Amino acid sequence: MTTFAERGLDLRGLLQGTVAIVTGASRGIGAAAAWTFARAGAAVVLAARGEDTLLELADRIGSEGGRATAVATDVTEPEAVERLVARAMETYGRLNAAFNNAGEGALQGPLADVEPEDFDRVLDVHLRGTFLCLRSEIPAMLQSGGGSIVNMTSTAGVGGWRGLGAYVAAKHGVVGLTRSAALDYAAQGIRINAVAPGPIMNDRIASLSDEQREPIARAVPMQRIGTPEEVAATVAWLCSDAASYITGAVVPVDGGQLAEI
């Protein structure tokens, strides 16, 4: 069965005139979001640590008629995140949307086996990184007359998962940050939501053997692994005026997985 994204879901115009930051934009879900945002009419500010990949992506988006700027950024560094938002404001004059997505999955084993520094590293990228992005993006959005932010959580931000304690704690934290920030800024024209994907194809899942991948798909009610484009389409919609009365929500993009928790 082909998905909407594979059939070429047409979102042209959905984000026309929008200036959007996407973190973790160099590959996976973030790269798909960068393309989706650009094709929907947004000017996109791409952030990740690896500058070469980002510059190449910005060039490719530009050569297809989109607008994109690459800003090498480590989301765990407050000054770097401040520079990222400042670049968006300098380059495009405003900030209307942001997808705080940076970070990678982290299977660490049973909780008592996790080293404190490994726990800190996971919390640093996923939870503190999301906080640092919100902290810099919100003032820029207030200055721009409002906006919409989508934070990346996971089905692991809603339920527990064996062997993933630090990641689960961080992603639950992102849900809490999202809800509290949404309440803080609801009356000031900033909507703040989160997406909670189930298993989504990325380099790590693609590198597994068919035998390793099959149980992952089988655990999903829809019996398949999702595509980065399916998450990207939901994020673009949440960032758009089509979702104008939605804030503080955690939207599953999980083939039905959370319906079973």
Ligand SMILES: NC(=O)c1ccc[n+]([C@@H]2O[C@H](COP(=O)([O-])OP(=O)(O)OC[C@H]3O[C@@H](n4cnc5c(N)ncnc54)[C@H](OP(=O)(O)O)[C@@H]3O)[C@@H](O)[C@H]2O)c1
């Ligand atoms: N794939 C899934 O099944 C799934 C499911 C639920 C939630 N998620 C969440 O979705 C997000 C993206 O996952 P993905 O599967 O697309 O991963 P991915 O393909 O590994 O991409 C991760 C992205 O994050 C960037 N990144 C990592 N650490 C960073 C840092 N400190 N500062 C800035 N950028 C950083 C990476 O670029 P650099 O290495 O160049 O910095 C890369 O662009 C993550 O938050 C993940 O937890 C994924």
